[in-house]
Amino acid sequence: FSLQRGSIDAEAAVPSPPAELPSFAPRSAKWPKFAKRNIANILMQSLERNGSPLVWLNATVTEVLTEGNRVLGVLARDSQSGTKRLRLTAPTTVLASGAVETTRLMLLARLKHPGLWKDLPVGQGFHDHISAPVADLIPVDRDRLIHTFAFRFRDGGMRNWRLELKGEQRSRYHLPGAFAHVAFNRSEEGAFGAVRSLLQSAQRRELPDLGNLLPIVREAPWFARAALARLATGAVLPPDSADFQLHLVTEQSPAGLSRIELSDSRQDMFGKPLARIHWEVGDEDISRFVELQTRLATEWKNSPLMQLAKPVLSAPDKVRASILLGGGVYHPAGSTRMGTSARDSVLDPNLAPHGSSGIWALSTAAFPTCGGANPSFTLLLLALRLASHLSQGLRTGH
Secondary structure, X not given: OOOOOOOOOOOOOOOOOOOOOOOEEEEEEEEEOHHHOOHHHHHHHHHHHOXXXXXXXXXXXXXXXXXXXXXXXXXXXXXXXXXXXEXXXXXXXXXXXXXXXXXXXXXXXXXXXXXXXXXXXXXXXXXXXXXXXXXXXXXXXXXXXXXXXXXXXXXXXXXXXXXXXXXXXXXXXXXXXXXXXXXXXXXOOOHHHHHHHHHHHHHHOOOOOHHHHHHHHHOHHXXXXXXXXXXXXXXXXXXXXXXXXXXXXXXOOOOOOOEEEEEEEEEOOOOOEEEEEEOOOOHHHHHHHHHHHHHHHHHHHOOHHHHOEEEEEXXXXXXXXXXXXXXXXXXXXXXXXEOOOOOOXXXXXXXXXXXXXXXXXXXXXXOOOOOOOOOHHHXXXXXXXXXXXXXXXXXXXX
16 A cells, blocks of 8 residues: 555654643554555556456355355355356355455355354344544634644655544553544535545546536635645645534444344345344443543643644533444444354454354454454455465465
């Protein structure tokens, strides 16, 4: 992704870090720039040079093929007409179809072969990040607020500052992993949204919608200042009409009743039960979220950050409603959790289901907890680790 090497802590080479708070430390998150976010575009030439994989399009895996506790491969069907079938057998099968669908495929396999994974907690322990706006920020010095918290193109990627809950605070007060970030609300119909759409078209290598030029022309003064800020400092300038909010993201306890199961009433086009996601946020999760909201706002008010903006705390019932609406459900985890014991996990430390052979499952569902931040890079690292493990086994014949 051409990301800058080095630390994400406050000493990282990104200008104007926000003030450190007693419970929250500034961390400079790294983001790939738009041109580097389409992995197919990034890896295509490398794959073609090294012998590209064989890919079947419109082929939906509907069944895991087994012989006793050994997985032999998968059966796929034509997702357009449903009449064509593709049977794939191999000594090594990896389910890597996302957290929900990977869990569903394992549940379907167990439904067809009741002895397979019958004692494993497949689908249980489901959880996600909890996310909600916790305060409106009334700018005191709008330019400094933007200069401090705006996204910034730098060293081949993008960086921005977030406030991450310190480890010692988590341990002392039994708090979940968490971070806060400053976001601005914008209209997708304005020039900012139009510029974003144009960049996304370039990322997809599609012709741009020329209708996006009209909002840019209408807001030409903002666009000129945004272009100058991009060239001079690399900062992404929000629209003049933007409102600012403080968002909080926390990990969720996996110990609740949330789970993924097979629906008893809804089926896909192949007659297979769809996944039913039963997601709950318990009172303990919400109370810890509100505790962190209060701690964050209090520490902000007693810090130099008050020179940038004043937080107006959202009411607890409003925060609770926002959480329960599921606005932060982006990173499903836990439903095929990895661990060392078949009593409380589905996958072993190498991502193979306990008590079976020939199969591995790679998705964020393997995470025992989802941690305090976005999981994509951790998932990529797990993929590289699994690839190394499988290639070593193929070389040694095990």
